[in-house]
Amino acid sequence: MGLSAARPPIIRIANGTFYRHHPNSTILTSSASYSHPHSHPNPPLFTDLSFELPSHTSAASPPHNWCIVGPSLSGKTTFLQLLRGQHLCFPPTARSFPYLATDDVPHRLKAPSRAIQYVGFDTGSSLGGAAPTYMSARYESRREITDFSLRDFLLGNTELNPSDVKDDEASIDAKLFERVVVDLRLESLLSLPVTFLSNGQGRRARIARALLTRPEVLLLDEPFMGLDPPTVAGLSPLLQSLAAQASPRLVLSARPQDPLPEWITHLVYLRTDCQVGSMGDKETVLKGLRRYVRGVWKGGLTEDETLPVHALGEMGRTLTGRGVQGEGLAEELAETLAAGATAGSGRDVGGESGRLGEPLVEMDGCKVKYGDKVVLGNWTEERDGRSVDGLQWTVRRGERWGVFGPNGSGKTTIVSLLCSDHPQTYSLPIRLFGRSRLPEPESGILPLTFWDIQARIGHSSPEIHQHMPRSLTTRQVLESAWADTFRSKPTLDATAQGQVDATLQWFEHELNPAFNAHSIARDDKSDTLAWASDYMFGELPFSAQRILLFLRAIIKHSDIVVLDEAFSGMDDAVRDKCMLFLAYGEAKMYPPGFSKSALLSAETAVVDSPSAVSGRVKVTGLSDQQALICISHVKEEVPDCVREWICLPEASTGLPARVGRLDGPLRTDSKRWREIWNVGGGI
CATH class of the missing domain: 3.40.50.300 (P-loop containing nucleotide triphosphate hydrolases)
Structure with missing residues (x-):
């Protein structure tokens, strides 16, 4: 002792x-x-x-x-x-x-x-190497021995010319390796290239690698x-x-x-x-x-x-x-505080009129394989009197979808398919905005180009976070929503420029690291957004980076908005402000002192903003002409407007995906959440 x-x-x-x-x-x-x-x-x-x-x-x-x-x-x-x-x-x-x-x-x-x-998980480095200029390059990289497997990554075998001298102290213990791989559910992934891992799989791999050292x-x-x-x-x-x-x-x-x-x-x-x-x-x-x-x-x-x-x-x-x-x-x-504490976590925007819009995404039997391993669509569905192998899924204009399922079930793969980043998009029965990626000679319809698709989809995800260049300024990250690639020159008209300025002003408290610093002079009112051209993306705190990428996904009002774990890393107050902005843009706000007014209901807590009162709203919320696709493992991070849902199974089970429709927000009812996950309780 x-x-x-x-x-x-x-x-x-x-x-x-x-x-x-x-x-x-x-x-x-x-x-x-x-x-x-x-x-x-x-x-x-x-x-x-x-x-x-x-x-x-x-x-x-x-x-x-x-x-x-x-x-x-x-x-x-x-x-x-x-x-x-x-x-x-x-x-x-x-x-x-x-x-x-x-x-x-x-x-x-x-x-x-x-x-x-x-x-x-706030770094710019990926498991598989340097970040590409555009997302689809992630799937184009398996061409050299530098594209190592998960097993090599965990064992530290990631050098082109490894030394023949082995450090006994740094060697991996075989029993520890087996235990960590099993406990973190990585054993079936050991042969996969690390660049193909999903977000959740990549997180588990990083934790495993740290434990093995x-x-x-x-x-x-x-x-x-x-x-x-x-x-x-x-x-x-x-x-x-x-x-x-x-x-x-x-x-x-x-x-x-x-x-x-x-x-x-x-x-x-x-x-x-x-x-x-x-x-x-x-x-x-x-x-x-x-x-x-x-x-x-x-x-x-x-x-x-x-x-x-x-x-x-x-x-x-x-x-x-x-x-x-x-x-x-x-x-x-008090029981009443629970409703007020997360008041305003999104609003029922669109998707409730009962009017079906045109299909924006059509997947009619999609199965994605890497060698012998099926990562999406390892099942057969009966639909309209026919048997179809793989995923069947249609997203229409105005719909609000939640995509759920365990890590590795294919959620990241679905996003890569609908964003046309995945090379198998060309060979699978997928139509985006009513068109295929391949020519259709019989109908005379030209194929969609990669750039056509990117221009019509707003996307925030851990993969975007990983690949966003850290040297871009705060303003450049937002403006890149109008660019072909992260670093190419955006094409902005006066309306788009006004939307960027209004968004930066609305979120200055969350995005400007010097917002509360008395040393920053604010006398020049014409230059109050200078900070957005000064701070680089890599200098911002993790939460601010997530906020900025969320805003980048929605600011352009694209036909499809994909929010893949977009609110993770935010505390509840910041998350709720983003949810409110998703619903109303700069037209609505919480009144001053709302943090002490949580007893108010969600509806009475929201008031018209000064921009709305003066008729100067430049950024509006999600419209019924847009489709929303949200992916999350936390019910509080799912916007209240989400009604349609699909839950993917573990890829190895052979069970089909389950679909349904919610009768209300997920945030307010744990029963709805348990129904999606098909469990009785405990999550």
């Missing part, structure tokens, strides 16, 4: 203050779109922070399983990064890694950058984001067993609305100004936040702008082996 107590912590921070850049330096950038230089703000991060992660556990010192929780733009990723040694620390001696200097740590793990691994600490940035309920149910126990053995020690991050794994013991709750709001054991932190929420709602406390109450409404639920248990803080105070 005495020996264990004497062992130093693996991470120690004692009254440290962190900066992205040296506090005495001036970071200036300039852009061709305006003539004056613009200074990046460099506020202190986590002032006077103290934090320790124990290196060993015992009966007297139980494990500390930490989770960093906070709303959008609160600095969750930044907090994880500084635990690994990133960002400048003042004084420099305030941050140390004493355990790594002991003889208990192998030589390969002496450096914090190796001993402490970070797995996040046997680090001392594993930092997981929102590890459950984008994963289907069955995968989450399997991943959480695996992480729990690793945490119990402290091999490796785990630190997670999560949004306030995410259920916390039951094995989490300690919390750090972050304020919106990148400072710690509360830190300690889980029950103590939750108790303090519960007291704060109660005080604000009863009127005895003034709400702290950096600790918004609306972000805390869903916090407090627990992820267990039996599913999500417990209630959020708002539900604990």
Whole structure:
């Protein structure tokens, strides 16, 4: 016991203050779109922070399983990064890694950058290599030995000229490999090229690769984001067993609305100004936040702008082996708060008139195979008196579809087919906008070109996020909705330019990192959007990047809008603002102080915006001439207007896809959600 107590912590921070850049330096950038230089703000991060992660556990010192929780733009990723040694620390001696200097740590793990691994999903690098200029290039890349398999990726065999000298310390343990592959449900994918993995499969692969390097600490940035309920149910126990053995020690991050794994013991709750709001054991932190929420709602406390109450409404639920248990803080105070806390998560826009529009997407028996492996359409359906192999699916103008199914069931493949990124689009029975990708001599109809299709589809997805060039400015990302490729010159008329400006103004609080920085002069009213030409996409926080890609998908009012996990990574308040914008554009808004008015119903909480009152609305919401296709594993991230749904089966089951129609929003009724997933409860 005495020996264990004497062992130093693996991470120690004692009254440290962190900066992205040296506090005495001036970071200036300039852009061709305006003539004056613009200074990046460099506020202190986590002032006077103290934090320790124990290196060993015992009966007297139980494990500390930490989770960093906070709303959008609160600095969750930044907090994880500084635990690994990133960002400048003042004084420099305030941050140390004493355990790594002991003889208990192998030589390969002496450096914090190796001993402490970070797995996040906000980077521009893909599993399969450099990002292409356009999405379909992803499927054109399997032509050289550089297109390695998932097995090679997990084993680290990704170099063209690997050294013959093997590092025994860094070798992969065969038993660990087998366990990780099975627990993360990757065994059937080992022979596939990593470029062909779906979003959820890619996330599991990154986590698996990090676990196989046997680090001392594993930092997981929102590890459950984008994963289907069955995968989450399997991943959480695996992480729990690793945490119990402290091999490796785990630190997670999560949004306030995410259920916390039951094995989490300690919390750090972050304020919106990148400072710690509360830190300690889980029950103590939750108790303090519960007291704060109660005080604000009863009127005895003034709400702290950096600790918004609306972000805390869903916090407090627990992820267990039996599913999500417990209630959020708002539900604990009063049942009526639950409806108000997520008020306005989309509106019933279009698709309700009963009038069928023209078909925009027609798939009449689609089966996608890579070699012998079928990834979509491994079934036979009876339709209109005939048997058809593969997926049958029609999307009409004005319809609002939800596409669901477990990771690897083919959702990403469906998106690639309808966006015409997938090369098998040419050989499959698919018609887009009433036309085929191939010539139809008998009817004289010309084939659709790739660029014709791209111009008529707005698309946001983790794949778009992965391939979007980080060097584009905030404005250029939005304007690329009118371009052929991410980097080509867009064609914008005055109306389109006005829509871009109006959207940037509407979301400046969420997109401009310097919005609350007093150092940014706002005297020149004609240049208030200069920030959008100054900040690059790669400089924005993860949540802001997701918001920007969502706006890029809807701003052009394309015939088809595809939102594939578009709201993951956002906290509930930001998500609801995006949902409202999807429904109404800049015509509607929440009244000032809405975060303290959650008792209001969803309808009375929405008011006309100043733009609507003055008749200057430039950006409208989804129209009945558009079709919406939404993919999500979280019911709160499905717009309320979604009515039609399709649920894909596991590709190996041979069961057909199931389709149905909802009688109301998914968000407000768990029974509808369970009907889609064909389960009795627990998700």
